[in-house]
Amino acid sequence: MNAERQRPQDEAATELTRRAPVDLPPPEGEEERFLRPFAVDAGVLAPRPGGPVEQLEMLSRVVAARTPGRNEWLRPERETILTHAQRAGTVVELAAELGLPLGQVRAIAAEMLAEGSLQRCGPTRSLGHSDILHAVLVGLRSL
Amino acid sequence: MASADSDTQPTEAIPHAVKIIVAGGFGAGKTTLVSSVSEIAPLSTEELMTEASYGVDDLGGVEEKTTTTVALDFGRITIGTDIVLYLFGTPGQDRFWFMWEELAAGALGAVVLADTRRLDTCFHAVDFFERKGVPFIVAVNRFEGSTEYSAEEVREALDVPEGVPVVAADARDRKSSKEVLVELVTHVLRSRQAAMSG
Structure with missing residues (x-):
């Protein structure tokens, strides 16, 4: 590994930056969006003893099964999701409303489903694919 | 866990969420089309992808990764109380195919927006939907100053x-x-x- 000699201090410097406290005022712009998600879903995707975490589609609908608890401030994204999901909503809309990347919201929501803080909710009225297509056609025509 | 799937009894009716994809090359008018029919100002979220970068500095096995964000814009049309239709614009760049896969899954169908000044920019979309068996139509978007082509000419091209x-x-x-x-x-x-009768 001849690379060893090429990076005397750079790596140490990178390491220090990463370990910097996270309670600094969040920077506006790219840096925050790039760094934050890794902190947000830390551990979420780790293998679980109970089997793989449920896969959520972007249009899967979830609803909060409880109100935010007292200890929720430790995990602000969860608190925000619980607050927003008091009304059933799709994962993709949740991500857009929270301003978080879809992948992160999906991962956190899957974890919250597994622990029972969120619940999936299916359509109230079951419709077949043809019924949906016909209804969409009628709906679009009347726009 | 099974309990996570159990039905809740919400007070409001929960509609079906269905989607239509609006694809096409960069600048073909995807977001414009979504905006013009959506009942809300298009929402936007992003997906992060991490890619290994092949920089000029060889760090000898040190993984250099960059994170890129892919914007995902979508609009919404409420179809009665039972159905909400979402319109998703595809990310413009071809290298974000992984997003297309997910967008295509379960989609009702797709609109390929064609810009006749740069028709080649929608070839990928046509290939993709044909390969995936997603029903689609081609909409030739009119641009000021572009030559008018007949539908047949576009179809042939x-x-x-x-x-x-x-x-x-x-x-x-x-x-x-x-x-x-x-x-x-x-x-x-x-x-x-046709498929059912044939």
């Missing part, structure tokens, strides 16, 4: 089969965009009926 509608559109115009969607859903229904 894109090499799409006779059964796939090729229509003219003005993505800025709500009525025109709405007609494009009507055309798509009509096509999807027609294809299904």
Whole structure:
């Protein structure tokens, strides 16, 4: 590994930056969006003893099964999701409303489903694919 | 866990969430079309992807990764109390194929927006939907100063089969965009009926 000699201090410097406290005022712009998600879903995707975490589609609908608890401030994204999901909503809309990347919201929501803080909710009225297509056609025509 | 799937008894009716994809090259008018028919200002989220970078500095096995964000814009049309239709614009760059896969899954169908000044930019979209078996139509978006081509000329250039509608559109115009969607859903229904009877 001849690379060893090429990076005397750079790596140490990178390491220090990463370990910097996270309670600094969040920077506006790219840096925050790039760094934050890794902190947000830390551990979420780790293998679980109970089997793989449920896969959520972007249009899967979830609803909060409880109100935010007292200890929720430790995990602000969860608190925000619980607050927003008091009304059933799709994962993709949740991500857009929270301003978080879809992948992160999906991962956190899957974890919250597994622990029972969120619940999936299916359509109230079951419709077949043809019924949906016909209804969409009628709906679009009347726009 | 099984309990996570158990039904809740919400007070409001929960509609079906269905989607239509609006694809096409960069600048073909995807977001414009979504905006013109959506009942809300298009929402935007992003997906992060991490890619290994092949920089000039070889760090000898040190993984250098960069994170790129892919914007995902979508609009919404409420179809009665039972259905909400979402319109997703595809990310413009070809290298974000992984997003297309997910967008295509379960989609009712797709609109390929073609810009005749740069027709090649929508070839990928046509290839993709053909390969995935996603029903689609081609909408030729009108741009100021672009040459008018007939639907047949566009069909021939894109090499799409006779059964796939090729229509003219003005993505800025709500009525025109709405007609494009009507055309798509009509096509999807027609294809299904043909498949069932055949």
